[in-house]
Structures are given as C-alpha cells and as structure tokens.
Amino acid sequence: MSQVATTFHQKLETGVTVRQRVIGVLFLVLAVITGLYFAGAVPPDQTATFGMVAGGSKQSIDPLVVPAQNSLYFLAVIMAVVGGVQIARGFRSRTNLMLGVVVLLFVFGFLIWAAAGKSLNLAGLLNTTLIKSVPLTLGAMAGILCERSGIVNIAIEGMMLSSAMTSTLIASVTGSLWLGLIAGMLTGGLMALLLAVLSIRYKTNQVVAGTVINILATGLTSYVSAKFLQVYQGLNNPGTFKAWPIPLLSDIPLIGPILFNNNIFVYGMFIMLVVLHVALFYTKWGLRMRSVGEHPKAADTLGINVFRIRYYCTFLGGLVAGFAGAYFTLGSVGRFDEVMTAGRGFISLAAMIFGNWMPFGSFGAGLLFGFADSLASRLAILQVAIPSQVLLMAPYIATMIVLAGVIGRSRPPAAEGVPYEKE
Amino acid sequence: MTENNQPRPSPIKVFLSELTNRGNEEGPDAHRKRGLLSSLLIPILAIFTGLVVGGIFIILTTESVYAAFQQSIGAGIAESWRVVLLSYQSLFTGSFGSPSRIIAAIQSGDGAQIRSAFNPILESLVASTPYIFAGLSVALGFRAGVFNIGAEGQLFIGALTATFAGYAIKGVPAVIHIPLALLAGFAGGAIWGFIPGWLKAKTGGHEVINTIMMNYIAFRFSDLMLTGPMKMPGSFNPVSPTIERSAWLPVIFGAPTRFHLGFFIALGVAFLVYWFLFKTTWGFDLRTVGANPYAAKYAGMKVPLNIMLAMTLAGGLAGLAGANEVLGVNHNLAMAFSSGYGFDSIALALLGNNHPAGVVAASLLFGTLRSGAIRMQLVAGIPIDIVSILQAVILMFIAAPAIIRTIYRLRKPVHDEGVTVATSWGAD
Numbered sequence: 001m002s003q004v005a006t007t008f009h010q011k012l013e014t015g016v017t018v019r020q021r022v023i024g025v026l027f028l029v030l031a032v033i034t035g036l037y038f039a040g041a042v043p044p045d046q047t048a049t050f051g052m053v054a055g056g057s058k059q060s061i062d063p064l065v066v067p068a069q070n071s072l073y074f075l076a077v078i079m080a081v082v083g084g085v086q087i088a089r090g091f092r093s094r095t096n097l098m099l100g101v102v103v104l105l106f107v108f109g110f111l112i113w114a115a116a117g118k119s120l121n122l123a124g125l126l127n128t129t130l131i132k133s134v135p136l137t138l139g140a141m142a143g144i145l146c147e148r149s150g151i152v153n154i155a156i157e158g159m160m161l162s163s164a165m166t167s168t169l170i171a172s173v174t175g176s177l178w179l180g181l182i183a184g185m186l187t188g189g190l191m192a193l194l195l196a197v198l199s200i201r202y203k204t205n206q207v208v209a210g211t212v213i214n215i216l217a218t219g220l221t222s223y224v225s226a227k228f229l230q231v232y233q234g235l236n237n238p239g240t241f242k243a244w245p246i247p248l249l250s251d252i253p254l255i256g257p258i259l260f261n262n263n264i265f266v267y268g269m270f271i272m273l274v275v276l277h278v279a280l281f282y283t284k285w286g287l288r289m290r291s292v293g294e295h296p297k298a299a300d301t302l303g304i305n306v307f308r309i310r311y312y313c314t315f316l317g318g319l320v321a322g323f324a325g326a327y328f329t330l331g332s333v334g335r336f337d338e339v340m341t342a343g344r345g346f347i348s349l350a351a352m353i354f355g356n357w358m359p360f361g362s363f364g365a366g367l368l369f370g371f372a373d374s375l376a377s378r379l380a381i382l383q384v385a386i387p388s389q390v391l392l393m394a395p396y397i398a399t400m401i402v403l404a405g406v407i408g409r410s411r412p413p414a415a416e417g418v419p420y421e422k423e
Numbered sequence: 424m425t426e427n428n429q430p431r432p433s434p435i436k437v438f439l440s441e442l443t444n445r446g447n448e449e450g451p452d453a454h455r456k457r458g459l460l461s462s463l464l465i466p467i468l469a470i471f472t473g474l475v476v477g478g479i480f481i482i483l484t485t486e487s488v489y490a491a492f493q494q495s496i497g498a499g500i501a502e503s504w505r506v507v508l509l510s511y512q513s514l515f516t517g518s519f520g521s522p523s524r525i526i527a528a529i530q531s532g533d534g535a536q537i538r539s540a541f542n543p544i545l546e547s548l549v550a551s552t553p554y555i556f557a558g559l560s561v562a563l564g565f566r567a568g569v570f571n572i573g574a575e576g577q578l579f580i581g582a583l584t585a586t587f588a589g590y591a592i593k594g595v596p597a598v599i600h601i602p603l604a605l606l607a608g609f610a611g612g613a614i615w616g617f618i619p620g621w622l623k624a625k626t627g628g629h630e631v632i633n634t635i636m637m638n639y640i641a642f643r644f645s646d647l648m649l650t651g652p653m654k655m656p657g658s659f660n661p662v663s664p665t666i667e668r669s670a671w672l673p674v675i676f677g678a679p680t681r682f683h684l685g686f687f688i689a690l691g692v693a694f695l696v697y698w699f700l701f702k703t704t705w706g707f708d709l710r711t712v713g714a715n716p717y718a719a720k721y722a723g724m725k726v727p728l729n730i731m732l733a734m735t736l737a738g739g740l741a742g743l744a745g746a747n748e749v750l751g752v753n754h755n756l757a758m759a760f761s762s763g764y765g766f767d768s769i770a771l772a773l774l775g776n777n778h779p780a781g782v783v784a785a786s787l788l789f790g791t792l793r794s795g796a797i798r799m800q801l802v803a804g805i806p807i808d809i810v811s812i813l814q815a816v817i818l819m820f821i822a823a824p825a826i827i828r829t830i831y832r833l834r835k836p837v838h839d840e841g842v843t844v845a846t847s848w849g850a851d
Binding site: 154198202204205207208209211212213214215216218219220222223224226227228343346347349350353387389390392393396397399400403404405412 | 484570572622625626627628629631632633635636637638639640642643644646647650651763766767769770773804805806807808809810811812813814815816818819822823825826
C-alpha cells in the first residue's frame with residue numbers, strides 16, 4: 001500500500017514539474033514572439049491608437065495612444081520574467097492566474113503590433129467580444145447543467161437551432177417577443193427531455209442520442225423554414241429585444257457602455273452565471289447534482305433520486321440552451337435562417353471543456369473565443385498578414401491542447417455518459 | 424484496500440458497455456448467433472416506423488389537409504392519404520425511376536431513352552457512394568471501440584488533398600492519376616483521423632471531443648486553402664481549379680447519367696474492410712481491443728497502437744468519401760459549410776450493425792432517400808429536409824430498440840441486443 005502511495009506521489013510530482021516547465025517555456029516563447037517578432041516589425045517612432053468609445057455611446061474619452069515598440073519591449077520583459085520564475089520555482093496554486101495574465105499581456109502585445117501606426121477601436125472590440133461570447137457562455141452553461149449531472153450533451157447545437165426557429169415563429173405570430181422567448185426556451189427544454197428519456201430511460205449511448213437531436217433539429221428547422229418561413233415573410237419577422245441601458249451604471253466611463261447598455265440576453269447571461277455558480281457550489285442542490293455526476297451509486301445510497309436529478313438538470317440545461325438559441329434571432333438579427341447557429345453549439349461545448357465544467361471558467365473561455373471571433377473580422381481592416389481563419393481555428397486547437405492536459409487539465413465529471421442502473 | 428485497488432474502468436470499456444447496453448453481466452447466451460431475420464427485424468421496423476412518423480409530419484404541415492378537415496372529417500382523411508401517397512410515390516419514382524417509363528424505354532430499345540429512364544436509380548447509387556465510405560469509417564471505429572464523430576472533417580480534408588492531387592499533377596494517364604488522387608484523399612483523411620487517435624492513445628483525450636474540434640479546424644483550414652493558395656486564379660469565389668480530366672472517375676454509361684466508377688470502388692473498399700476486420704490478424708486485434716481492451720492487453724496486443732490504427736484507417740475511409748465526391752461528381756471543390764455526411768454516417772454504421780455489408784445496405788437506403796427527396800420536393804412540395812427528419816427518427820429507433828419493441832409488442836430477446844458495437848470473440 002505504501003509503495004503504491006509513493007509511486008503515485010512521485011508520479012504526481014513529476015506531473016507537476018513537467019507541467020510547470022511546459023508553461024514556463026510557453027511564457028518564454030510568447031515573450032520572444034512579442035519582443036523580437038512584434039517589436040522588430042514595428043518602426044521605432046510609431047504609435048498605436050486605441051479608441052475608447054464604443055459605437056453608439058455618447059461619452060467622449062480621449063483615445064489611448066501608446067508608443068508601439070517600447071510598449072512591446074516592456075510587455076516582453078514582464079512575460080520573460082514571469083516565465084523565468086515559473087521555470088525556476090513555479091507559481092503553484094497561482095499558475096492558472098499567471099497563465100491568464102501572460103495570455104492577456106500577449107493579446108495586448110498582439111493588438112499593439114496590429115494597430116501600430118493605425119487606430120483600433122478597443123472599446124468596440126471589447127463590446128463585440130462580450131456580445132459574441134453570450135451564446136457561447138449560455139450554451140456552455142447548458143452543457144454544464146447536463147454534464148455535471150452525468151448526461152453527455154453534444155446536442156447543444158440542435159437545441160439552440162430549434163429554439164432559434166420556434167422563438168422566431170411564435171414571436172412573429174403572437175407579436176410578443178417575450179412569448180417567443182418562452183417558446184424558444186421550452187423548445188430547448190423539450191429537446192433536452194428527448195435526450196434525457198433516450199439516455200436515462202432507454203440507456204441509449206448519449207453521444208448517439210445527441211446526434212439524433214442534432215440531425216432532427218437541422219431537419220425540422222430547415223423543413224419549417226423552407227415550407228413556411230421563406231414563403232410567408234410575416235412568420236419570420238419577430239423584431240429584436242432592444243438594448244436596455246441600466247441607469248447610472250451605463251454612465252461609467254469605458255465599461256459602462258460595454259457592460260451595462262445591452263439587451264436582456266447579456267444581463268440574463270450574467271444573472272445565470274452567478275446563480276449557477278452559487279447553486280452548484282454553495283447549495284445542497286448543487287452538491288447533490290455534482291454527486292450524481294461523479295458517483296451516482298454513492299448518491300443513490302444516500303437517498304438521492306439519481307434519475308430525477310438527471311431529468312431535472314437536463315431539462316434545465318435545455319431551457320438555458322433554448323435561451324441561447326433565442327439570442328440568435330430575438331437578440332441579434334431578428335430573423336431565422338437555415339442552420340444559422342453555424343456550429344456555435346459545438347464551440348459552446350469547447351468553452352465548457354476549456355472552462356473545466358465551471359460557470360465562470362466557461363465564461364472566460366467564451367470571452368476568449370468571442371475575442372478571437374471579433375478580432376478575426378477586424379484583421380482585414382487592419383491589414384494584418386494573418387488570415388482570419390487561423391484565428392478562428394484557435395479556439396478549437398486550444399481546447400484540444402487543454403483536453404490533452406499538457407498546459408492545463410480539464411477533468412469531466414466521473415460518471416458522465418454512463419447510464420445508471422439501480423440494483 | 425480492496426476498494427482503493429479496484430481498477431477504474433477505462434473510458435473505452437465504459438464507452439463500450441454503454442454502447443452495447445450489455446455491461447459486464449452478459450451471460451453465455453449473449454454469444455449465441457442470432458438468425459439473420461431476427462437481427463434484421465429491428466432495422467426494418469425502425470425504417471418502417473420512421474416512414475410512418477415522416478408521413479404524420481407531412482400531414483401535419485400541409486395546409487390543404489387542414490382545409491379539407493374543415494369541410495368534413497372524411498375529406499380530411501382522404502386528403503391526408505392523398506398527400507402522403509403523392510409524397511412517398513414521388514420519393515419512390517425519384518429514387519428508382521418510374522416503372523412504366525423503364526418498360527417503355529426498354530421496348531423502344533433506344534440507348535439514350537433507356538439511360539434516362541434508369542437515371543434516377545443510378546443517381547441514387549451516386550448519392551449512396553459517399554455514404555458507403557463515411558459509414559465504413561464510423562463502423563470501423565466502432566469495431567475498435569472508438570467513436571469517430573469526425574468523419575465530416577476528415578471528408579473535407581480528403582476532398583481537399585484529392586483536389587490538389589487532381590489539378591496539381593499534370594500529364595499523367597488516368598490509370599496512374601486516379602489512384603494517386605484517391606490515395607491523396609485517403610492520406611489527407613488519415614492524417615485528420617490519426618491526430619485524435621494519437622491524442623486518445625497518448626493523453627486519454629476523448630476522441631468524441633477531439634474529432635468534433637478537428638471538424639471545425641478542417642472547415643477553417645479548407646476555407647483558408649480555398650481562399651488562398653488553392654483558389655482558382657481569377658475567381659472571386661472560394662473555389663478550387665477544376666481537376667485534370669485524367670483524374671475524373673470514368674462515367675460508366677453515357678449522358679445524361681453521372682454514375683461513375685466510384686460506386687464500384689466503394690463496394691471494393693467495403694469488401695476490403697470486411698476482409699481486414701474479419702480475416703486478418705490485425706483486424707482480429709482491432710476488434711478484440713474494441714470488444715475488451717483489458718483482455719486485449721493481457722493477450723499482448725498493443726491497445727494504443729490499435730486505437731491509433733483504427734482512427735487513422737477510419738479517417739482515411741472518410742477521406743475517400745470526400746475524394747470520391749471531387750473526382751466523381753463535382754470535379755472541383757467549393758466551400759460548403761457542412762455536408763451532413765459526418766453525422767449521417769453514425770446512423771449508417773449503427774443501422775448496418777457495424778458490418779461492412781450492413782453499412783452498404785444502409786448507405787443504399789440513405790442515398791436513395793436523398794436522391795428521391797429531390798423529386799419529392801419538386802412534385803409534392805415537401806422540402807428535402809424531410810430526409811434529415813427521417814434519418815434522425817430511424818437513428819433514434821435503432822439506438823433505442825426498446826421503443827420499437829414497445830410499439831410492436833415484441834418479446835424482449837434473450838439478451839438485450841442494443842446496438843452492437845463490437846462482436847464477441849471470433850464471431851463471423
């Protein structure tokens with residue numbers, strides 16, 4: 001026994017040092033890219049201008065002007081120092097924090113390099129980042145609700161898509177956006193119930209059950225769209241939820257217009273983030289739910305109804321996915337187009353994994369992915385030599401790296417995907 | 424002590440027991456071979472029920488039915504019947520051609536007329552061909568206990584590499600060019616399958632997530648290539664140059680048919696996969712790893728190697744599906760976000776019970792549905808997307824046979840058949 005324990009301990013130790021070194025080397029590599037490549041490509045006297053006023057805001061803030069090359073050298077030195085410390089002794093429990101800081105510095109360096117001699121609207125960029133992260137974060141939260149209770153959910157895409165369609169349809173027919181939103185959420189919930197019944201009652205492979213829902217949602221929505229929405233334009237004209245500035249808070253310079261001048265989907269996302277985090281980690285309900293996802297047999301022994309919790313959580317997840325789906329139509333473009341979610345459900349899945357099945361972790365991942373997305377659309381304007389597709393690929397590659405456990409380790413709930421059988 | 428030392432079930436094992444719905448408790452009865460008829464019963468009933476569900480859906484979404492029901496219930500039922508009959512009739516003639524026209528054409532003895540009379544059925548075969556490759560890809564993965572949900576991305580990359588080989592290699596005869604281009608497609612897909620396989624074998628990263636991620640990387644990568652280095656010079660759209668004539672898969676009959684050699688290549692590959700899985704030691708190892716990785720390990724088989732091999736071959740097969748579409752049908756590659764083959768092929772593999780022959784049969788069914796639906800859209804005004812609905816419903820019934828048994832009051836079999844992912848030792 002003791003021998004087993006020692007080898008396990010040794011293994012753990014070497015795992016930590018390998019990870020420590022890998023991250024340290026990564027920091028150094030980023031420092032070298034910033035200090036040599038970025039700084040080397042910028043003429044010494046150029047400045048980078050960052051606009052601080054988001055589109056539609058009436059605030060007047062002077063743009064931030066930084067000397068490009070010197071700032072890049074400065075950033076590179078900080079990153080190199082952090083990298084050196086990381087290799088030498090490591091940051092232990094603060095490693096993830098430092099990882100975040102260095103990535104942020106690198107991104108800032110990238111922006112300085114891209115904007116050198118030009119002007120980039122930073123506030124606008126941050127605003128689109130937040131908006132693009134909304135469906136991803138909401139989708140990831142839908143995934144967390146299902147997966148924390150032990151049901152694999154690759155059907156977020158299908159739930160979003162079907163909800164986008166019904167919310168448009170109902171909102172157009174009734175003329176009420178709120179009814180449309182409720183209909184969309186219920187559609188997501190209904191799809192989730194199908195997933196739950198297949199996975200829990202019929203013990204179908206949950207990936208296959210998710211695939212059923214994805215194919216079904218694509219078929220149903222495209223069918224209805226081709227047969228009705230494209231024929232009767234009145235059925236596909238729901239309007240959108242308007243931005244609703246929060247008094248006082250929206251007047252805060254810079255962050256006010258970015259955070260507090262949005263429509264209900266953004267606020268809904270923030271509220272759900274807090275509620276889900278508290279519910280998961282600080283309530284009895286959350287503990288039960290997590291125990292069902294980690295060790296259903298133990299939970300059952302303690303008198304927790306495993307099946308009921310799984311049904312319940314999957315349905316809740318469906319409602320959240322439905323909310324995310326309604327965002328695409330009622331919160332964004334105001335009409336339904338065939339397969340309009342365009343794989344956002346799968347990026348949500350990636351955000352969930354990237355955020356290690358944690359609400360705020362997924363929000364961070366959602367922001368990162370949203371940033372990559374909104375930056376990609378601006379690269380052409382900035383005439384940067386990086387194709388936008390490379391940036392759009394980055395979230396997926398990052399997720400695979402995290403899943404491989406080289407830089408970070410993402411651990412799914414233990415009993416995920418395993419049908420529970422009561423003995 | 425006993426609690427702590429109990430080996431944690433490996434993900435593969437858990438996955439397998441979950442897919443087979445059997446777990447570890449299977450008795451000796453499980454190994455008994457089922458009769459062909461009884462093993463076909465569930466798929467056939469699933470397809471039939473799927474068509475019934477589709478019919479109900481068509482009735483529910485047709486306005487004339489509602490109008491007729493307002494007159495009288497009898498008229499409503501008659502109208503429902505008419506709509507469904509018209510839809511499925513046009514689906515049938517769309518996929519197989521109209522029997523009267525075929526007879527008339529044969530009697531006339533005119534070559535062009537016969538060809539166009541048989542064209543619907545030939546088109547169905549053309550539509551089935553990529554399904555065969557993609558279905559084989561997923562089935563091969565299942566046999567080795569890995570879930571290849573990334574056929575879509577592998578298909579894209581295969582199409583990309585085959586296209587490149589198709590237009591970049593010039594001045595070689597077709598006998599060399601076609602195999603080269605096919606090989607390029609296979610290799611492209613194989614690389615795309617190898618990466619998640621390697622990640623699973625080395626780091627334990629689940630292949631379902633990784634292949635999904637690889638799908639989207641493939642879309643972006645193809646987009647990058649088609650807007651950049653592989654874009655047709657002078658074109659504004661992300662389209663590759665047309666491939667050289669020598670790389671076109673030859674059309675078997677004359678115009679207007681498109682039926683090409685790819686179908687026979689697919690059948691040949693299906694036979695190869697069968698031979699590999701069931702007649703070679705490698706295939707035996709692969710299936711053993713899929714059926715029971717522990718047993719395979721103790722028998723001295725290399726589990727990680729087999730997982731990598733399975734994913735690589737699965738990727739290659741999906742790559743061939745892409746290559747086949749480029750070389751046989753489109754002759755160039757245009758950016759399309761999603762063909763849907765990737766997800767459909769999971770249905771194919773399960774419908775065909777992961778056996779190459781079953782996959783071919785299931786592919787023929789899906790190909791027929793897909794090509795027939797085009798005519799159904801024209802004649803009956805039923806959007807082509809009804810096919811996806813049918814496929815989803817069929818997949819659901821196949822994956823949860825208990826639903827079918829409940830509907831038809833079938834007896835529960837001696838062992839729960841579920842969806843067989845891997846056969847038991849030495850089956851076939």
